[in-house]
Amino acid sequence: MSTQKWLRENCVKYEEKEKVYNEVNTALETFGLYGRSNGWLKVKSDVYTYDDGRTHLLLCLHGLLPINYRDSTYHIPVDMWIPFNYPRGPPIVYVVPAQGMMVKNSKFVELSGRCDVANYEGTKGSWLDRGEKRTETRPGLVGLIDALIAWFGKDPPVYSRAAQNPQPSPAPAPSPTRPPFQNHAGPRPSSSFSNHAGPPPPTYSPPPAPPRPAFMPSTSWTPQPPPILQTRSAAPIPPATAPWTPGHPPPPRIQSAPIQPPMQSMIIQSPPPPPSIPAPDLLDSDDPNPGPEFRPSPAPPLPPNPILLSLHSSVHAKLTSALQSLQTSLHHSSEHLRKMQDDLLRGEPAIKDEIARLEAVKAVSLNVGSRLRQTVEAAERNVQVLRDKGDVSVDELICGPTIVHNQLIDLVAEDNAIEDTIYHLHRALNSGSIDLDRFLKTTRVLAEEQFMKRALIEKIQAGLPLGEQTMWR
Template identity: 45%
Template sequence: MSSPETLTQKWLRQNIATYNDGSRVFADVDSTLSLYPTLRPKTDVYTYDDGRTQLLLCIHGLLPIDYRQASYHIPIAIWITRQYPREPPLAFVVPTSEMLVKPSKHVDVSGLCRMDYIGNWEKKYEGCDLQSLVQAMKRYFSNEPPVYSKPKPQSGPTGSSRPSQDAPSRPPPPVPHPSLNPPPPIASPLASPSPSRPTPPPKPQSTIPPVIPLTLPPSVHAPHFDSHSQYHRTPNPPPKPPLPPPLFSSPSLPLHSLDPTHLHNRASSFGATFQSQPAPSVWHGTPTIQPPEPIPSSPRRTLLPGQTHSSLSGAAFSPYHPPEHRPAAPDPQQQQQSITAPLDVNLLDQDDTTADDTPPLPVVQAAPPRPPNPELLQLHARAHEKLRAELASVSQAMSLDGERLRAQQADLLTGVPAIRDEMGRLEAVRDVCRGVASRLRQVIQTAERGVAELKRKGDPPVDELVCSTSIVHNQLVELVAEDSAIEDTMYHLHRALNAGRIDLDRFLRTTRVLAEEQFMKRALIERIQTSLPMGASVHPGWA
C-alpha cells in the first residue's frame, strides 16, 4: 500500500502543470529533495539573457560539501527549464552578503555553473537527471569551492580607540588616605575638553588644604596651591588662614603610570621650557591675587596619595581662573621670608618690576604636543616601504615602456621619407591609371553609340545578308541555291521510298519532275559561268 503524499509532493504536482514532461520533473525533483534535506522548491520568475521571462520551478538551498576534512554549505539555486529533461537545468551559485563568487572553469563570475556534466547533458539528455547533477556539483565544489569569505575592511587605529587599548596596561591609582574624602573620578582623555575651553573644577568641600611637601628653588617665590585641596575634610580651625586654592583646569593629556621618575622627567622637561620666561613677581600680601607663574621642576617633588599625574600637570601648566572669593592676608612671617629672599634676576637685562604698581599679565604656556601613536608610526613606515617598493617597480616598468616608445618613435621618424617616396610612386601610378581610364571611357562611349545605331536600324532580311555586286552574280547565287535545294529534296524522297512512306510510282513521277527542273538550272548556271571572266568563274560542287 502506497504512503500518502506529503505537502511538498502535493505542491510539486500543482506547480508542474506547465512543463512538457511533468512526471519526469516530479520524479527527479522528489528524489533530489529526499536525498538533500537542505534543499527546498519554489516557483519564481526567471529572466533569460535575451530578456525573456518565465515562471520556472527553482530548487534552492544549501549544498553540503567536504573540503579539507571540514564540512561547508554552498548556497545554490537550480532552475528547471520548461523543456526538461531535453534541456539541462540552469545551476547557479548564490553567494550571501558575506561571500563572493570565486570564478573558475566550472563557475563564472555571475555564479552560473558550466560543468562537464551539463555539457554532456546538452549532447545526450537520456542518461542525465537532476539528482546526478547535484551530485556532480557536490563533487566539483568539494575539490574547488566556488565561494570565499568577503574580506573585512581593516580600520586603522584612531585616537578614540587608543586609550581603551592602553587601559589594561595601566596600574590602578593609589588608594587615598582613609581620613580624606576620595577625589572625584578623573575624566578620560576622550571626555576631557580642549585647552581653549577648560572645564570648571568641582565645588570644594573644604576650605583648608592639606600640607604638600613641595620645595621651591630659591629663585622663585610664589604662593603654593594644590589642585586637590577641595576633597578633604574640614579640620579644626587653624590659627592662621591659609591661602585659597586656585582653580585650574587640566588639559587633555593622556593618563600615564604614577611613576615618580616619569613625573620627574616630565616636570624637568616642562621646567626647561619655562626657564626662558621672566621671573615672577614677589608676593606683597595685598588682597589682589596674581596668577601663578610656571614653577620649575625639582627632584624633591613628591606625590600625595590619590593625586595623579594629570592633576600635577594641570596645576603647574594650566591657565589661571580667578577664584570665587578673596583670600585672607598671608602670614607676615611668610611675607617677610618672601621679601628678604634673594631673587635670581639679572638687573642689567630686565627692568625692576617690584616698584611697578601694575601687575604683569599672566603668561600662558601652550601644552606640549601629544606624542605620536607608535602603531600609527609603524603603519606609516609599512606604507612608506610598500610605496617605495611599488614606486621602484613602477619606475622600472615605466623606463621599459619609455625605451619601447622611443624605439617606436625612431621607427616612425625614419618611416616618414619612405612613406613620402611611396606616396610619390602611387601618385604617378594614379595619374597613369586615370589616363587609361579616360581612353577606355571614350572607346566605351563610341561602342555604345554604334550599338544604339544598330538597334535603331533593326535586323536586316535574311535574303539581303548574302548578295553580290551585279545582277548576273545575284542570279548565279540564286540558281546555285535552287540546284542545291532540288538535290536535297531528291535525297529525302529516296529515304522515304526506302522507309516505305511513299510508293514507287509517286517517287518516280516526283523525281522526274525535279530532275528536269534541276537540269534546266544547271544548264543556266553553265551558261552564266562561260560568260563571266576567267578570274570570276565559279566551279560548283556538282561540276
C-alpha cells in the first residue's frame, strides 16, 4: 500500500480530511527523504493521551528537523501530533530527546518536551483554539516546520546531560610504595630511553575537553568544526603522554620548552595518601582478645526529595480524605439498606395477611353486589310494569273493601270538610270579612248538614264488626 493511499484512509476521521491530507502529504514531500532539506520525517498513526485522560488515534509526523547552530548542523528529534480539529487547532509538538540528552526548559518549551506553538512569535495568532475560521494567510504544517527550524536554530531545545556540571577529573595519586621520581643528574635527552623498568615520570592530568552540544551531528560527508558552547576558557592542555606498561621502557617525552632543574618543580603536589593501618599480627599480640578490626561505615543514603515527599503527603491526605468520605457514605447507605431489608422481611407476613383479608372482603362484596344487582333488576321490572299501567286516580287508590266502607270514607271526608269550613268562617268574622248575620246563617246550615252526616256515620259504625269500629274512630 502506498503512503498516499494509507494517509487518505487515516484522514477519514478528521473534520477537514482533505486539508489534513494535502498538508501532511506536502510536509512529507518537503521534509521527507527526497525533500529539499536534510531532515527525515515519517508519518504514523498512534494513540495520543491528553492531559484529561482522553485517548485519540491521531496522525503523527515524527523524525528529525535540521537546524544550523553556530555554523554547525544538528538534527532535533520531534513528534508532531495532528488533532481532529486541525486546522482550527494547532498541532501538538513534542521534542523527544535521545539517550544522553535532556530537554532545556525555556519560554516556549516545557520540561516534558511540549512546544507552545500557539504563543511562539513565529506562529503567534496562526492557531486559534476557540473555533474561529482559519484564513489562508495562516501557515500550514510546512510553515510551522520552517518556524520550528528557525526557532530551534536560535535556542536549541535540548542539551547534553553530562554538560550540566563539567568538572576536571582529579589526577591519580601516586602509589605510596613508590618514591617520587627525582632527577639529580639533569634531564636526559629526548632520544634516549631508560634501560631499567622504573616508574614513569609524573605528568599533568589534563582537564576533560569541553563537551559537545547534545544534538545529533549531521551525517553529511563534509567535516564541520565542532561548536563551542562553553563560555569559560579552559586551561591549556599540555602534551599528552603515551600510556606506559610495566615491564617496558617508558616512551620518550617530547618537550616543547627546555626543562629547568630541579625536576621536582614539574611535579604536581598531590595530597599525601592516608596512612595505611597495618593488619595486626595475631602471633605477636599478647592480648588474647584483640579488638575488632576498624571498617569504614557505608555512605549514608541520599536524602529523599522534599518536593516528592510533599507531593506524596498531599496525595496521601487527599486519598485518605476521599476514602473516609466514601466509607462514611457507604456505611450510611448500608445501614439504610439494612433497615429497608428488615422492614421488608417484617412486612411479608403482614402483606400476606392483608391479602387474605382482602380476598375475603372481595368474596363478600361480590356476593352482596350480586344480590343488590338482582334487587335492582326486580325493582326496574316493577317500575316498568307500573309505567305500562298508567296513572291511577285518587279514588282508585283509596277505597274500601265494600260499598258500606266506601260510603263511610266519603262521610268522614265530608264531616272534616264542614269542620274546616266553619273554622275559616269564624276567622273571616274576626277579621271583618263577613258580618255576623251572614256568619250565623251559614254556620247554621253547615251545622245541620254536619249533624246528619255524623248520625249516618254512627249508624254505619254500629253495623260494622267490633274491630273495624275501633279502626275508624
